[in-house]
Amino acid sequence: MLDHTGIVVSDLKAARRFYDAVAEALGLQTRTLHPEFFVLGKSQEEAIPYLWIGTLIPSYWVEGSRPGINQMHVAFSAESKAMVQAFxxxxxxxxxxxxxxxxxxxxxxxxxxxxxxxxxxxxxEAAYRGPDATD
Known part of the structure; x- marks a missing residue:
């Protein structure tokens, strides 16, 4: 199980619009913690795991890194095929x-x-796993 992961973005406003829509479709929430980043997760009460999304440059980046240069993959759990469609x-x-x-x-x-x-x-990605997944 993940504790957290993060994505560095080039346009925080565009990213917020995108991830707010994704969060709503999946029954998740976004929360601003700093002017240069926000997090996406289940709720404030259940804060972990979370996805960090921001414009700050991580200390662990190697020289030459930039948003989008190393494509990230994140799969959110969905409760149904309908939720995958909504996402x-x-x-x-x-x-x-x-x-x-x-x-x-x-x-x-x-x-x-x-x-x-x-x-x-x-x-x-949004992913649903269940007996009716292939129907």
Whole structure:
């Protein structure tokens, strides 16, 4: 289980619009903690795990790093195929780009997912796992 992960973005306003839409579709929340970053997670009471999203340059970056140069992949859990569909539609309306429409994924048992690219090209997924995933 993850504690947290993070994505450095080039345009915080565009990223916030995108991740607010994704969070709402998945029953999650975003919260501003600093003028240069926000977090996405379950709730303030259940703060971990979370996704950190901001414009601050991490201390661990090697020289030459920049937003979008090393594509990140983050998969959010969804409670149903309908939630995966809602994620996909919300993400596209909020500036995301299609990277794999909702549907069963070959090679994964009982797995239904959708992929979008966020405004910086990071691959963001919503995934549902259940007995009706391939129906």
């Amino acid at each position: 996909y539609e919300a993400a596209l309306k909020a500036g995301g780009r299609d990277n794999g429409a909702p549907g069963p994924r070959e090679g994964a048992d009982q797995y239904y997912g959708a992929f979008v690219l966020d405004p910086d090209g990071n691959n963001i």
